Amino acid sequence: MLKGKEQLTELFAAVRKQLVSSADREEWGTSIEPLLKTPDDGSDSALWSALEELLKKYVSFGEEKFLWEAVARLARLSDWYLSRPVTIISGVGKKRAEKLANLGIETVADLLHHYPRAYTDRRYVDQIADVDEVKYYTLYGEVLSVQVVRGRNPRLEVRLGDDSGSIRVNFWNQTYLADKFTRGTKLFCFGRADFYRGRPQLNNPEFEIIGSPEKLDESRSIMPVYPLSEGLSQRRLRSWLARALDFGRPLLTDSLPADLRRENELPPRPWSIRNLHEPETVVALEQARKRLIFEEFFYFQLIFALHNWNVETISKGREYTAAEQRDRFVDSLPFELTGDQHQVLAEIESDLCDSAPVHRLLQGDVGTGKTVVALAAILRVIDSGYQAALMAPTEVLAEQHYRTASELLNGIKCSYERLTGSLSAPKKETVRHRLNSGELDLVIGTHALIQEGVDFSRLGFIVVDEQHRFGVDQRRRLREKGPSVDMLIMSATPIPRSLAMTAYGDLEVSTLEEFPLQRRRVQTRVLDRTAPNRRQVYEHVRQLAREDCRSFFIFPAIEKNESTELTAAEDAFQRAQSSELFAGLGLGLLHGRLDSEEKKSVMDRFRRGEIQVLFSTTVVEVGVDVPEASCLVVFEAERFGLAQLHQLRGRIGRAGQQAYCYLFLNQAVAPGSRERLQVLERTDDGFQVARRDLQFRGIGSPTGTEQSGWGEFEIGNVWEDREIMSAARSAAEKLVASTNGLDAPRLALLNQKLHSTYADQLQFARIG
Ligand code: ADP
Ligand code: MG
Numbered sequence: 001m002l003k004g005k006e007q008l009t010e011l012f013a014a015v016r017k018q019l020v021s022s023a024d025r026e027e028w029g030t031s032i033e034p035l036l037k038t039p040d041d042g043s044d045s046a047l048w049s050a051l052e053e054l055l056k057k058y059v060s061f062g063e064e065k066f067l068w069e070a071v072a073r074l075a076r077l078s079d080w081y082l083s084r085p086v087t088i089i090s091g092v093g094k095k096r097a098e099k100l101a102n103l104g105i106e107t108v109a110d111l112l113h114h115y116p117r118a119y120t121d122r123r124y125v126d127q128i129a130d131v132d133e134v135k136y137y138t139l140y141g142e143v144l145s146v147q148v149v150r151g152r153n154p155r156l157e158v159r160l161g162d163d164s165g166s167i168r169v170n171f172w173n174q175t176y177l178a179d180k181f182t183r184g185t186k187l188f189c190f191g192r193a194d195f196y197r198g199r200p201q202l203n204n205p206e207f208e209i210i211g212s213p214e215k216l217d218e219s220r221s222i223m224p225v226y227p228l229s230e231g232l233s234q235r236r237l238r239s240w241l242a243r244a245l246d247f248g249r250p251l252l253t254d255s256l257p258a259d260l261r262r263e264n265e266l267p268p269r270p271w272s273i274r275n276l277h278e279p280e281t282v283v284a285l286e287q288a289r290k291r292l293i294f295e296e297f298f299y300f301q302l303i304f305a306l307h308n309w310n311v312e313t314i315s316k317g318r319e320y321t322a323a324e325q326r327d328r329f330v331d332s333l334p335f336e337l338t339g340d341q342h343q344v345l346a347e348i349e350s351d352l353c354d355s356a357p358v359h360r361l362l363q364g365d366v367g368t369g370k371t372v373v374a375l376a377a378i379l380r381v382i383d384s385g386y387q388a389a390l391m392a393p394t395e396v397l398a399e400q401h402y403r404t405a406s407e408l409l410n411g412i413k414c415s416y417e418r419l420t421g422s423l424s425a426p427k428k429e430t431v432r433h434r435l436n437s438g439e440l441d442l443v444i445g446t447h448a449l450i451q452e453g454v455d456f457s458r459l460g461f462i463v464v465d466e467q468h469r470f471g472v473d474q475r476r477r478l479r480e481k482g483p484s485v486d487m488l489i490m491s492a493t494p495i496p497r498s499l500a501m502t503a504y505g506d507l508e509v510s511t512l513e514e515f516p517l518q519r520r521r522v523q524t525r526v527l528d529r530t531a532p533n534r535r536q537v538y539e540h541v542r543q544l545a546r547e548d549c550r551s552f553f554i555f556p557a558i559e560k561n562e563s564t565e566l567t568a569a570e571d572a573f574q575r576a577q578s579s580e581l582f583a584g585l586g587l588g589l590l591h592g593r594l595d596s597e598e599k600k601s602v603m604d605r606f607r608r609g610e611i612q613v614l615f616s617t618t619v620v621e622v623g624v625d626v627p628e629a630s631c632l633v634v635f636e637a638e639r640f641g642l643a644q645l646h647q648l649r650g651r652i653g654r655a656g657q658q659a660y661c662y663l664f665l666n667q668a669v670a671p672g673s674r675e676r677l678q679v680l681e682r683t684d685d686g687f688q689v690a691r692r693d694l695q696f697r698g699i700g701s702p703t704g705t706e707q708s709g710w711g712e713f714e715i716g717n718v719w720e721d722r723e724i725m726s727a728a729r730s731a732a733e734k735l736v737a738s739t740n741g742l743d744a745p746r747l748a749l750l751n752q753k754l755h756s757t758y759a760d761q762l763q764f765a766r767i768g
Contacts, residue, residue: 079756082109082252089243091236099231111244112252112273114237115715116224117206118190119279129164131193131200134673139167139202140210143185148175160187168201176230186210190225208234222279241277255753256295257746260731266291276715290724293716297728299758300713302742304505305732306765308359309741315355316484318386318460326379329412333372340364340514341373347510348377348488352461358486361504363494364512365686366650370490371404373512374463377488382414382441386460390444393466395420395596396603400625401465402444419445419454422596461486475506476764492650493643494686502718502725506764517656521684522632522649524661526677529635537662538581541631545585545612549630549657553615554648556639558591572635573615582613590616618644627655637663638673642693645677646686 085107086092086100097106105111118136126137141162149155156171156178169189171177181187191205206225226237252270254261261268267275267287275288330337337345344362351358364370378388390405392398402418409416417431417440434440438457447464462478466489478487489507500509527533541551555569573589576582588611590602599619605611607626618640629652634645645663653659663677679692718725736742742751754762 301732322383368512416442551631
């Protein structure tokens, strides 16, 4: 116990010393007072005596709360320091502060959180001749030539050479750098190599001019490389950071409780921030990164953990004991459920019978039979007299679910209706009315329609078929419909468990892996978009059409736009109509700008076979189900994510026939793009595809949570740092469970940080 006291006194001493030696002492002394709300006068001695008073109480009564109160006061002091403008750092004047502001750095905290983009380890510099992939390289060489290239996007073109060769380095819109570089300038560059006409180049790399060898700080081999903007240099930024750290480090507090830090082997936060900016060794840098990543993941998981803890404590007050129609439904199916389907259905039903509301994710590749499972679970709820809603992300998909329900619910006692945008206003009104009166058991519609103004008389269960477009925020809004409603989310973008934890930390996860139908693999080929290749593919499409099979042509854009060079569905459609290559084939056009009536009519004609080749944007990706669709041709495939292409590929061969997927690459794509897409030639396992996708794209959350700012991290990467994510999750769950929802005096700092930094997200954790 005394140890805590000693640490604290030490901390006080350090802070006091800083205050006394601070040039801005006046400012410190006068501004601290209101922030700390000390009971006495405004001098800083009052602050210290107040803190010391608390400490004495702590020592004599042994009451922990006094200690933590003191710590919390110190934290407020630290917040105050961190929110000072950067101009309190000596060497940063008004002008330089403006330049820092261009990088979004206004306060000391912003500066300390301006994390290095990378590190140059001078023992590991790449040879220019070895640049042969789309990835990050560290290069060191001499400027061979400098040239300003004017145009719409002016650039400075630098040729950089080392012993092994030379490379072009472009600084787009940074021609002001021209007077920095001259022939012979020694330059460190760090950036991603891209390929232009098959040759590697660096675009806007981070750089540092190492004027003469004696200026090299030989004692340190690992140097941070920061994102820069005009008028700033790596050297300057480093020196300002050094000052900010010297001055402020004693004030940085650690909000993670000591036992948690110990258990997870995390170094203290001040040490970590310092080592991120000024790594002592590679090992220290690694530990520092790990610690800071853990912290951001931990707070993220803490919100989910709090949410889950809250959910567990509420009782939904419904019991689903009957199972008559559900049993009848399963018996009447024209097929046997697969083992996976049985298993998952049991998981969902066991949840349903629990007193806490169900929050479960059902993930499985397209065609694994999720809808059938969902319908069975829905009937279980209806059996006990409650209502259910089945929601889809698009109109087309909602219609499809409605058709599926019509087929499968034949002879089952369940009244259902659809509620989609294409219904007339009076019809919508009728459906709403019947839901409200309790006459309808099940409504099938789009997210929007069900979220707006529908009042159920006794809603028990919501099933959301989200595909991959349903983020955390939307889930939160859904829950506002009724905090205790049971909820099942279906996703056709299966993601590995550790990632599901990130994107869906508030949900239990069930997975369908088995395919009920003997699906033949979709034969996939990645092709250059050459005339002979195209001719061959179109010939194949024609042949398939003769066998009553249909094809999708997918384009990255709807119409040609001057600012983008994307191949557009509309143009291709126009051209195809007058091309002999497509003569005699029924062609159609589908994209998001058609109204729902038009979309529906196009889809109906495609389904009936009047349209044999459908020119489309990715609107078809979300679950369009046409059994005769056998061929998918994607243009500029390099613009799509692997998971997205996989999803599109799930649209063909659905009746078990052989299907074909052609992925056309633009000419002159980087070798990496081809390699990435070739993953699809080798595998049709959705999990593997998702994994590879993340490897190639590196950063990013796989589920559309980014729109809400969730799942975006300052330094952590959800894929590369997935082990830290798991550890952070366990730690968060354990802490919430052992402290009755974070109710403990020693968590004062943690709670303070949680409420000040994550106020918005905390909304999510609250129930009701
Ligand atoms: P998902 O929603 O996962 O893409 P669906 O539920 O739409 O899959 O099922 C795909 C197709 O497989 C549907 O035509 C469905 O009727 C059929 N199906 C589902 N389960 C089975 C099964 N156990 N045996 C045979 N066919 C099944
Ligand atoms: Mg489906």
